[in-house]
Amino acid sequence: MKKGDKSLRKTEITLSKAIKRVIRITDSITVGELAKRMGIKAKEIISELMRQGTMVTINHPLDFESAALVATEFKYEVENVAFDEDTVLAASSGEKVTEELEGNLQPRPPVVTIMGHVDHGKTSLLDAIRQANVTEGEAGGITQHIGAYNVELEGRKITFLDTPGHEAFTAMRARGAGVTDIVILVVAADDGVMPQTKEAISHSKAAGVPIIVAINKVDKPEASPDRVKQELTEFALVPEDWGGDTIFVEVSAKAKTNLDTLLEMILLQAEVLELKANPDKNARGSVVEARLDKGRGAVATVLVQDGTLKVGDHIVAGMQFGRVRSMTNAAGKAVKEAGPAFPVEVTGLAGVPDAGDLFHAVDSEKTAREVSNHRQQKLREIALSRTSKVSLEQLFAKMEEGTVEELAVIVKADVQGSVEAVRETLEKLSTDNCRLNVIHTGVGGVTESDVTLASASNAIVLGFNVRPEVKAKALAESEKVDIRLYSVIYDAVNDVRNAMEGLLAPTLREKELGRVEVRETFHVTRIGTIAGCYVTDGKILRNAKTRLVRDSVVVWEGKLNSLKRFKDDAKEVASGYECGIGLENFNDIKVGDIIEVFEMEEVKTSL
Numbered sequence: 099m100k101k102g103d104k105s106l107r108k109t110e111i112t113l114s115k116a117i118k119r120v121i122r123i124t125d126s127i128t129v130g131e132l133a134k135r136m137g138i139k140a141k142e143i144i145s146e147l148m149r150q151g152t153m154v155t156i157n158h159p160l161d162f163e164s165a166a167l168v169a170t171e172f173k174y175e176v177e178n179v180a181f182d183e184d185t186v187l188a189a190s191s192g193e194k195v196t197e198e199l200e201g202n203l204q205p206r207p208p209v210v211t212i213m214g215h216v217d218h219g220k221t222s223l224l225d226a227i228r229q230a231n232v233t234e235g236e237a238g239g240i241t242q243h244i245g246a247y248n249v250e251l252e253g254r255k256i257t258f259l260d261t262p263g264h265e266a267f268t269a270m271r272a273r274g275a276g277v278t279d280i281v282i283l284v285v286a287a288d289d290g291v292m293p294q295t296k297e298a299i300s301h302s303k304a305a306g307v308p309i310i311v312a313i314n315k316v317d318k319p320e321a322s323p324d325r326v327k328q329e330l331t332e333f334a335l336v337p338e339d340w341g342g343d344t345i346f347v348e349v350s351a352k353a354k355t356n357l358d359t360l361l362e363m364i365l366l367q368a369e370v371l372e373l374k375a376n377p378d379k380n381a382r383g384s385v386v387e388a389r390l391d392k393g394r395g396a397v398a399t400v401l402v403q404d405g406t407l408k409v410g411d412h413i414v415a416g417m418q419f420g421r422v423r424s425m426t427n428a429a430g431k432a433v434k435e436a437g438p439a440f441p442v443e444v445t446g447l448a449g450v451p452d453a454g455d456l457f458h459a460v461d462s463e464k465t466a467r468e469v470s471n472h473r474q475q476k477l478r479e480i481a482l483s484r485t486s487k488v489s490l491e492q493l494f495a496k497m498e499e500g501t502v503e504e505l506a507v508i509v510k511a512d513v514q515g516s517v518e519a520v521r522e523t524l525e526k527l528s529t530d531n532c533r534l535n536v537i538h539t540g541v542g543g544v545t546e547s548d549v550t551l552a553s554a555s556n557a558i559v560l561g562f563n564v565r566p567e568v569k570a571k572a573l574a575e576s577e578k579v580d581i582r583l584y585s586v587i588y589d590a591v592n593d594v595r596n597a598m599e600g601l602l603a604p605t606l607r608e609k610e611l612g613r614v615e616v617r618e619t620f621h622v623t624r625i626g627t628i629a630g631c632y633v634t635d636g637k638i639l640r641n642a643k644t645r646l647v648r649d650s651v652v653v654w655e656g657k658l659n660s661l662k663r664f665k666d667d668a669k670e671v672a673s674g675y676e677c678g679i680g681l682e683n684f685n686d687i688k689v690g691d692i693i694e695v696f697e698m699e700e701v702k703t704s705l
């Protein structure tokens with residue numbers, strides 16, 4: 099019976115362990131961290147990965163798939179608990195998948211953008227169509243805002259976006275807002291194809307949006323519609339009666355001729371496109387324009403693209419979230435709902451989103467807040483990765499990418515003579531591809547302010563016979579500033595030149611092993627000066643390379659002559675202990691000096 103109890107308990111333990119064998123990560127995890135969480139040595143993971151054919155270091159990040167793969171080898175499971183925006187938004191869309199399959203999709207109005215060369219009549223045409231007068235009210239007659247309006251032809255609706263040009267159209271598209279279904283290309287019959295006409299064509303084609311050509315100003319005596327048609331054939335825009343498939347309409351915004359024909363043609367094209375949406379779910383769409391209004395706070399014109407937006411809905415738009423307080427349609431009337439393809443002005447967002455931002459109505463404030471926070475977080479990450487500082491190792495790669503055209507350098511040295519020599523030699527290294535710019539020089543150790551300057555200017559720091567101050571070193575690590583220390587000018591110049599040519603060989607970089615502070619000095623006859631020291635960092639090794647640093651300047655480099663703990667010779671002394679140190683052929687040791695021990699290790703260049 100007792101034996102049975104024991105085995106039962108054993109099973110219990112194994113079970114509870116089995117439950118613990120899940121490691122939760124957010125998208126990625128480093129080799130070291132994964133090892134720690136599995137309670138094994140990083141080495142084991144590294145050799146397992148090597149067996150699988152990848153060489154990694156302890157700090158190497160593993161993505162979810164790779165982490166999951168290695169973890170199974172150690173009988174662990176990896177679960178990705180990263181915030182998945184798409185899943186959250188889909189779950190919050192209020193959509194019933196089965197209903198949509200049963201045909202909940204309903205036809206929606208087309209969304210139209212008018213593009214064309216300046217003064218060809220975009221505003222006038224839109225205005226004529228709306229039977230209102232926008233041109234006169236506009237400052238200088240130039241379209242200022244991205245507005246959106248609905249018009250109706252015999253009960254059928256069309257939504258017009260009044261963009262001030264193709265830049266806005268493409269800027270919105272770059273943000274993921276593919277809002278336009280049809281482009282109306284306005285070409286003045288008395289002017290023909292002009293530079294912005296061509297650009298408008300390119301932008302529409304790049305977006306894959308069909309073009310309807312409106313030849314405007316046909317009321318003018320010098321109008322020559324056929325010339326316009328002729329010119330447009332060059333861009334594969336060929337009218338149907340010439341054997342092509344592009345719809346052309348000859349209009350006059352001024353005389354209001356053929357405007358209904360243009361609308362007919364838009365509706366015809368829309369039918370071909372079979373534009374549909376499901377009005378019976380939470381709204382999704384794009385921000386057309388947004389601004390801060392003194393009285394009403396953030397005001398955004400949004401175009402609903404799917405679903406129905408209602409007053410009181412929780413929404414997230416780009417980085418911003420909030421609750422719809424009021425909605426106004428294009429005619430200035432307050433509305434309670436807006437369905438697919440309807441533009442409305444919305445108040446209630448906590449901040450002003452950007453034009454082109456996507457918006458979603460979601461089930462709860464919590465979801466809206468979470469999505470907004472997640473987006474802000476992501477933006478910060480992108481901003482951080484963008485400002486990653488330049489290093490000699492990445493210089494060539496960045497030059498090739500075109501992201502670096504200038505290498506900014508800060509030079510610090512022990513004497514003014516070296517500073518000048520380095521500056522002159524470096525500046526001669528400038529090439530057509532990369533200019534070398536010495537932005538700051540100075541005598542003495544690398545200071546915090548040097549690192550701050552380097553960080554802000556994306557510069558590297560070259561030091562000659564000097565050391566970074568402790569705080570400067572820590573700051574350089576957190577700011578990712580590349581500090582390179584040399585004792586020979588030639589080496590530094592060579593490294594920079596090679597980095598610019600993409601030939602930076604595996605370089606020997608020193609690895610600091612430890613540092614001590616000199617607290618007392620003794621003179622011993624026939625032996626010389628012995629320093630009574632305290633190990634502040636790392637450990638001191640009897641046989642390692644050594645240097646003596648005074649006020650951040652390297653005074654001497656060489657080897658230890660002796661290392662003692664009390665009266666005994668020591669091979670190494672660890673941090674927090676006192677020791678006696680003698681330097682080989684060097685006696686000028688002073689209280690306050692720093693003795694560093696280091697070794698050289700090979701650093702592979704990652705080009």
Ligand code: GDP
Pocket residue numbers: 214215216217218219220221222223233239240241314315316317318349350351352353
């Ligand atoms: P946009 O820069 O493309 O928005 O062009 P506008 O709508 O501001 O019009 C530019 C100029 O052309 C204005 O002086 C209009 O009065 C004039 N205009 C526009 N459409 C017509 C038209 O159909 N016939 C004539 N004669 N003039 C027009």
Ligand code: MG
Pocket residue numbers: 220221222239240241
């Ligand atoms: Mg205009």
